[in-house]
Amino acid sequence: MSFLEGLRGALFSLRTNKLRTGLTMLGIIIGIAAVIAVVTIGLGGKAAIMQEMEKSGVNLFVLYAKTVGQTGQAEGARLTIQDGESLKQALPQVKMLLPASIEYTALEVNQKRSSAMIVGTTPEFAELRRRDISQGRFFSEEEFTAGRRVVVIDETLRDSLFGAGNPLGQQVIVQNVPCRVIGILAQDKSSFAQFDVGPKNAYAYIPWGTWSDIFHSTRVDQLEGATYQEADLESAISSAKRILDVRHGTTNQYEAYNVQQLVQSANKITRILTSIIGLVAGISLLVGGIGIMNIMLVSVTERTREIGLRKAVGAKERDILTQFLLEAVVLSLIGGIMGIALGIGSALLVAYLLSWPPLLSGWAILFAVSFSLGVGLFFGFYPALKAAKLEPITALRYE
Template sequence: MSLLEGLRGALFSLRTNKLRSGLTMLGIIIGIAAVIAVVTIGMGGKAAIMQEMEKSGVNLFVLYGKSVGNSGQNAGSILTLQDGESLRRALPQVKVLLPASIEYASLEVNQKRSSAMVVGTTPEFADLRNRDIARGRFLSEEEFSADRRVVVIDQTLAEDLFGAGNPLGQQVIVHNVPCRVIGVLAKDTSSFAQFNVGPQNAYAYIPWGTWSDVFQSQRVDQLEGSTYRETDLTSTIESAKRILNVRHGTTNQYEAFNMQQLVQSANTIMRILTSFIGLVAGISLLVGGIGIMNIMLVSVTERTREIGLRKAVGAKEKDILLQFLLEAIVLSLIGGIMGIALGVGSALIASYLLNWPPLLSGWAIIFAVSFSIGVGLFFGFYPAFKAAKLEPMAALRYE
């Protein structure tokens, strides 16, 4: 029997039992679709993470005291403006380094009140964080140097206090101190912002000196900066922590966060999710393979007389073996192709909804096709071998 004849016979057999063939392929379809979708979505997710990191700045870092915000914080370990100046002089690899002090306070406009995180910072903040301005502008060097009473608010605060009105030039009472609105930050449309759940804090930004006057405090909650090169980030952070501990006479009192840690955490989460869903997909493929074996065994039993008749007219064992192997392979291959189509379609839809780049993996598709053929060979061999070994006379007498 030629290979072409065997394929025709396999397709005829599958068409004869369409419903049974379809149900048998279901496990293969689901498993292959899950593998393709998981790999594609995982690759798209990693690409989206890297895009957001590059947009925000992969060289960003934040230095802060371990006990920041705690009432028992050692006064000697509190960061100061002089710490930032000292680090800038000692670390030439630092591109930008600025202070940030934060206080949760109420803001009021015409008896309309809202609460926000009031941040005292410098004019470089918007560029460092890569934040866009929707209206007006950010703080200027002149306003920062003169400790002007000006404020930049975000969209959330603008909507709370001014509704659909124009906030530029309006006065806002920040912790009982009037400040003039000079700008409104655009909403954060990054992929990370889309996953924030629950109530979100509003933010207002004022010059650090103004913040110090408003809240009667000289403390610096954190130092935010970036390096010229990504490769200098880790060593710069370690050097900065050592310098801060020496300046304050402390030991291991400062911590740092950087964007690379966020990348690593996100990649770890993606890897765990991909592995878990991949395991589920593997179980589905295994169940699908067992289903193929079961159906092929049933098919051998149903066609025992046919096998006996074919052997009686001269069919060899290898012909019978090839016939049933081809049926199993065709069954799993068709299921694999349908699974690829379903997986690619699901991945593209998910990428569109998540606003992630759709990155199809050629290796995943090759693996899916190869695996589906392998499933047919592995789980179809025993039924095919059993059919090939049937004795012609016993098969012809089978009822």
């Protein structure tokens, strides 16, 4: 029997029992679709994370004392403006380093009150964080140096204090000190926003000197910076922590966070989720393979007389074995192809809904095809061998 004849026979047999064939393939279809969809969605998710990182900059970092925000923080461990200046001079690989002092308090406009995080920083803040200005501007170097009482608020604070009105030029009261609104920061959608100290609230930004005067404090909660190159990030952070310990006479009292750590955490979570869903998909494929074996055994029983007749007219064991193996392989391959189509379609749909880049994995598709073929061969071999070993006389007498 030629391969082509065996293939025709396999297709005819599968067409004869369409419902049973479809139900048998279901496990293979779901398993293969799940594998491809999980891998593709995972790749798209990683690419989306990297795109988000690039928006905020993969070379950004935040330095802070481990005791920041704690009651009774030792004075000697607190960061200072001078720390930032010293680090900029000592670390040539650092492109930018600026202080950030943060206090949670209420702002008032015409008897309207709204609480916000008041951040004292420098004019480079918007550039460092790559924040867009939706209205007005950020404060200038001259305003920073002179300690002008100006403030830049975010859109959340604008909406709560001014509603639909124009806030530019208006006065807001911070701790009984009037500050003039000069700009509105667009909503921070970058991943770097999570580095902010304190709860997720509305934010207002003022020159650091003004912040220090209003809150009667010279403390610095964190130093935010960026290196010229991503490759210098880890060495710069390590050197900065060592320098701070030397300056303050402490040991291992300073910590840093950077975007790369966020990428690693996100990738770790993605890998765990992919592994879990992949395991479920593998179980589905195993169930599908067992289903193929079960159906093929039923098929052997149903076609016992046919097998006996074919052997009686000269068919060899090899021909019978090939016939049933081909049926199992075709069954799993068709299920695999349908699963590939379903998996790609599902992944593309999810990528479209989440605005992720649709990254199809060639190796996942190749694995799916190979696995489908392997399932057919592995789970179809025993039923095919059982059919091939039937004695012609016994098979012909079978009722």
